[in-house]
Amino acid sequence: MNKPWLAEYPEQIPREFSLVEKPLQSYLTDAAEKYGGKTAIHFMGKELSYSEVHEAALKFGSYLQGLGIEKGDRVAIMLPNTPQSVVAYYGILYAGGVVVQTNPLYMEREIEYQMKDSGAKVMLTLDILYPRVTKVMKETELEHIIVTAIKDCLPFPKNLIYPFIQKKQYGIVVKVEPSETIHLYTDIMKRSAGGLAEPEGFDFAEDLALLQYTGGTTGFPKGVMLTHQNLVANASMCDIWLYKCRKGEERVLGILPFFHVYGMTAVMVLSIMQGYTLILLPKFDATTTLKTIQKQKPTLFPGAPTIYIGLLNHPDLKKYDLSSIDSCISGSASLPVEVQQQFEAITGGKLVEGYGLTESSPVTHSNFLWDKERVKGSIGVPWPNTDSVILSMETGEPLPPNEIGEIAVKGPQVMKGYWNRPEETEQTLKDGWLLTGDVGYMDERGYFFVVDRKKDMIIAGGFNIYPREIEEVLYEHPAIQEVVAAGVPDAYRGETVKAYVVLKEGASLTEEELNVYARKYLAAYKVPRIYEFRKELPKTAVGKILRRALVEEERVKLEEEEKLS
Known part of the structure; x- marks a missing residue:
């Protein structure tokens, strides 16, 4: 097929490249040999060298094998961005296991579903999350829980002070007693790094490195099977795209969570592969982030629009020096042009938009950072070794430029498929093509544009939120007769969750009561921010609730408000 975008490539980006077929964890081994004494991770004042991270990962992998983890077994990580999350990720791979990234915001119901679906045997989690995990352990295949704490990787005296801060912030201090099934991360780190057996029969294209959970436009999250080839390929593409970045020298701001595929690939995996320094923050806080940028001087800052917007709207923004930032690729949601322009003006660096899906590890398209004028509103062009096409939604045939169809x-x-879901895999992968479900078009030069996101999925603050999951929870409330969740426009989050509710006759329920109920069963970012009580909901002739009609109502309402303002 004709690939017009290749003519747009600057000379520094190859049209194609060859992959070295070796396991993902071998890049940490290589980095430890080449950059042993160099700082791999900076975390709240604590620094770990590449040699230290490598040794810790070998200890973790050896311990997992001692617990009975064999090649292909799933091991879950339920942590924010901390040194332990990096150590465990590579330790699991050294042991021959498959990483299952679990969102630390998940409540018991969500943890239980993911552990049951993945069949994970071991989980590493934080002390303050430990009670949630133990409540569902008996309902899953989890045999062991490894517990760590933020203080475990803090420097003195922060490690002594932090428990008091944690108690004030969360109201609890969890004391974990080790047993045959409960293990302490600190105890593992006191052990020898020896005794690790290298898994046999490695297959670069077939062996899984990761089960990354996502969801369709309906139903519950699915485990996306990502192989060593998938992740090595996408991180390598990212390195090629960032051709002005210097191996072993860049400093990367790690705010994007590693339990999100974009943060995992474009921040953690890329950094380890290239010998960069990872500056980790466990969560996004605008003030902390600005202070960190000024003090640690990151050069590479992958992010999401809400992060950049949060910084730009900080009242003391002008007090901070952000000039170290050289390049940023924004993902997870559409990047407003005004945000791009303002951020570039403040930092002097480059900020461009990319595109991808969990099913593609995740990046497939991006705008050029340097040496090319950016195309307004475009997600950019396909990356090296990547092909893309617009398909007719009626016939499935390729469409010419400027005609709208499915990307x-x-x-x-591109993923191996969905975990234990052959029918859904078959629907999504056609002759090697990943059908994204996103609607868009390509212009004559090969630049792609997204017209509409997947039909029902809500993208709020970079998180993919699936309406049915919210509806399943709300439907269990005894006062609710009907409910539908939808994404409505939000200036900060891109979209936010709104729930439209019809109560049972004679029932009473306030917005506050419903919000308290939802927070018991849903991660905070999934909880509706707006509730609207109605007598009835729009439906088709056969009784199906018309979610899109509600979304259209919100769009018209917003347009009317803008006209009045």
Whole structure:
């Protein structure tokens, strides 16, 4: 097929490249040999060298094998961005296991579902999350829980002070007693790094490195099977795209969570592969982030629009020096042009928008950072070794430029399939093409544009939120007769969750009561921010609730408000 975008590539970006077929964890081994004494991770004042991270990962992997983890077994990580999350990720791979990234915001119901679906045997989690995990342990295949704490990787005296801060912030201090099934991360780190057996029969294209959970437009999250090839390929593409970045020298701001595929690939995996220094923050706080940028001077800052917007709207923004930032690729949601322009003006660096999906590890398209004028509103062009096409939604045939259809992609970063879901895999992968479900078009030069997101999925603050999951929870409330969740426009989050509720006759329920109920069963970012009580909901002739009609109502309402203002 004709690939017009290749003519747009600057000379520094190859049209194709060859992959070295070796396991993902071998890049940490290589980095430890080449950059042993260099700082791999900076975390709240604590620094770990590449040699230290490598040794810790070997200890973790050896311990897992001692617990019975064999090649292909799933091991879950339920942590924010901390040194332990990096150590465990590579330790699991050294042991031959498959990483299952679990959002630390998940409540018991969500943890239980993911552990049951993945069949994970071991989980590493934080002390303050430990009670949630133990409540569901008996209902899953989890045999062991490894517990760590933020203080475990803090320097003195922060490690002594932090428990008091934690008690004030969360109201609890969890004391964990080790047993045959409960293990302490600190105890593992006191052990020898020896005794690790290298898994046999490695297959670069077939062996899984990661089960990354996502969801469709309906139903519950699915485990996306990502192989060593998928992740090595996408991180390598990212390195090629960032051709002005210097191996072993860049400093990367790690705010994007590693339990999100974009943060995992474009921040953690890329940094380890290239010998960069990871500056980790466990959560996004605008003031902390600005202070960190000024003090630690990151050069590479992958992020999401809400992060950049949060910084730009900080009242003391002008007091901070952000000039160290050289390049940023924004993902997870559409990047407003005004945000791009303002952020570039403040930092002097480059900020461009990319595109991808969990099913593609995740990046498939991006705008050029340097040497090319950016195309307004475009998600950019396909990355090296990546093909993309617009398919007719009626016939499935490729469409010519400027005609709207479904975006499909093909490349070595495209998933192996969905975990234990062969029918859904078959529906999404067609002859090697990944059908994204996103609607868009390509112009004559090969630049792609997204017209509409997946039909029902809500993208709020970079998180993918699936309406049915929210509806399932709210439907269990005894006062609710009907409910539908939808994404409505939000200036900060891109979209936010709104729930439209019809109460049972004679029932009473306030917005506050419903919000308290929802927070018991849903991660905070999934909880509706707006509730609207109605007597009835719009439906089709056969009784199906018309979610899109409600979304359209919100769009019209917003347009009317803008006209009046």
